[in-house]
Amino acid sequence: MQEGLTIGEVSGKLGMSSHTLRYYERAGLLRPIPRTEGGIRRYQEQDVEMLRFLARLRLMGMPIHQIREYAELARSGRDTFEARGELLTKHRSEVIARIEELQRNLEVLDLKIEMYSRGCTPLSAPGDPCAEKLRGLLERKN
Amino acid sequence: MQEGLTIGEVSGKLGMSSHTLRYYERAGLLRPIPRTEGGIRRYQEQDVEMLRFLARLRLMGMPIHQIREYAELARSGRDTFEARGELLTKHRSEVIARIEELQRNLEVLDLKIEMYSRGCTPLSAPGDPCAEKLRGLLERKN
């Protein structure tokens, strides 16, 4: 037994498949993970930490190629702090925009649900104020 | 010239490509759009209204197969109001969960950005309270 976690251990710990872990390495999201003499990956604590953060970026919808960009900066030492901060800040505003978009569309959804619960026909209710409001929301761009 | 909009007009109005409009019809998201004698689609107001709403469902991340399910109910008359309401209500809670997930991950992102702006190394700062907090957030499931 050597130092560091095997791919199976990391997989269990983080809830990502071994396939995905290898894929992330191939894709440049991780440094080349150090191997035993037999060629078996031994993940260090830093690798697991990195993975935890990258997984959050994925959950926030950052595409793989951008995560790679971040990861490459992260591997290039501390004179990339500013660039990394900028990259994350840009992504931050995209996430906020996404949240706002979801919230706007939730309004539409709520109106529609209310109309169904009131049993009034959604597409052809010219008099209904609720139907009018829905129509108005739908006509606005996004 | 006949009654109703051509695919190009709908495409321009809603900002979706003609390709996508045909695809949505094929996929069962729209009723078979009525054609002219020459076989050219003429979208009616009801089709456009439907499309507007379906587009919102897409923006909220509902997969095509679920939208089809909803659309099929919508084509089956008003005794599917309850089922439609349930389907949308279920999706509503998924959207809310997604928003909350994004907000939780935004916390992680904000902490990370703060650390970069303070110029302190994120992965190895055992003393820093901010780094500790980040580590804590990252270790929690999602």
Added chain:
DNA sequence: TACAGACTTAGAGCGCGCTCTAAGTCAAGC
């Protein structure tokens, strides 16, 4: 009537993010 340009179909292709397969190697326990 002829032309241009938008329309039609069936079906292939693509980018994404995994996910799986095949064939083989490594290593912990008996």
Added chain:
DNA sequence: GCTTGACTTAGAGCGCGCTCTAAGTCTGTA
């Protein structure tokens, strides 16, 4: 030493949601 099960690689395959292609048809205008 042998078995067993996890590991390795290269590369294929997949589900999703479009997106495009090819070959041909329709239609408004000159």
